[in-house]
Amino acid sequence: MSDIPLAALARVPGLLIRLVFSALKFKRMAKKSARKVRRGMIKAGMSREKAKTLADKYEETFSIRRLIAGATGGDGISSLFPFH
Amino acid sequence: MSDKENKKDESESKNDAQEVKDILEAVSATVPKLLNEITEALFSAEKSEQFGMAVAKFYKSMIDAGMDEDKAFELTNKFMDSSSPGGMISKVLGESGGINIGGHGHGSHDDLGDEIERKVKEKVARKFDDE
Numbered sequence: 060m061s062d063i064p065l066a067a068l069a070r071v072p073g074l075l076i077r078l079v080f081s082a083l084k085f086k087r088m089a090k091k092s093a094r095k096v097r098r099g100m101i102k103a104g105m106s107r108e109k110a111k112t113l114a115d116k117y118e119e120t121f122s123i124r125r126l127i128a129g130a131t132g133g134d135g136i137s138s139l140f141p142f143h
Numbered sequence: 144m145s146d147k148e149n150k151k152d153e154s155e156s157k158n159d160a161q162e163v164k165d166i167l168e169a170v171s172a173t174v175p176k177l178l179n180e181i182t183e184a185l186f187s188a189e190k191s192e193q194f195g196m197a198v199a200k201f202y203k204s205m206i207d208a209g210m211d212e213d214k215a216f217e218l219t220n221k222f223m224d225s226s227s228p229g230g231m232i233s234k235v236l237g238e239s240g241g242i243n244i245g246g247h248g249h250g251s252h253d254d255l256g257d258e259i260e261r262k263v264k265e266k267v268a269r270k271f272d273d274e
Contacts, residue, residue, distance in 0.1 A: 077171065077175040080175070081178035082178075095192045099198075105202060109202070116223065117229070
């Protein structure tokens with residue numbers, strides 16, 4: 060039997076669930092923020108088409124996979140992560 | 144193995160288990176909270192709209208100055224990439240060498256990793272010699 064006590068192991072699923080919820084919240088907020096950025100661009104007089112392209116790029120910068128790849132040097136760990 | 148050594152091993156493994164428990168407790172309490180706080184700080188509605196306006200103004204100022212539309216758009220794209228919170232996070236992580244997992248990280252920390260590995264090996268060897 061493992062040396063790690065059951066009380067410690069019991070915390071792992073809870074931690075994973077909380078991390079998944081945090082990641083989902085991060086994605087939701089990034090999407091919302093990209094919408095606001097697009098609205099700001101249109102308000103300042105940019106064409107809708109260009110504003111959409113730039114807002115999509117803005118949203119892409121918050122890709123969790125990309126952030127993990129950047130943090131780990133793109134060694135494939137990010138591909139294990141289920142969120143884009 | 145003697146009883147004394149068995150007891151020593153048992154107490155060491157108990158200490159390790161306690162450490163794992165403490166680490167998991169700390170991680171489960173702080174990491175999700177930290178992520179939520181960062182998320183809220185990064186994506187405030189007001190700041191996002193202001194950022195969008197700043198990007199559009201940057202683009203317009205280049206067009207007004209007589210720059211070609213495609214070139215202006217390309218520069219705006221670069222400007223946005225480098226000044227958006229996501230771009231900044233990527234840049235900071237990239238420049239700092241990131242997190243070195245399993246020794247597959249960026250090369251800049253390879254020397255440090257080797258040095259740590261050497262020291263740990265020395266310490267382990269010394270411990271075995273003492274015993």
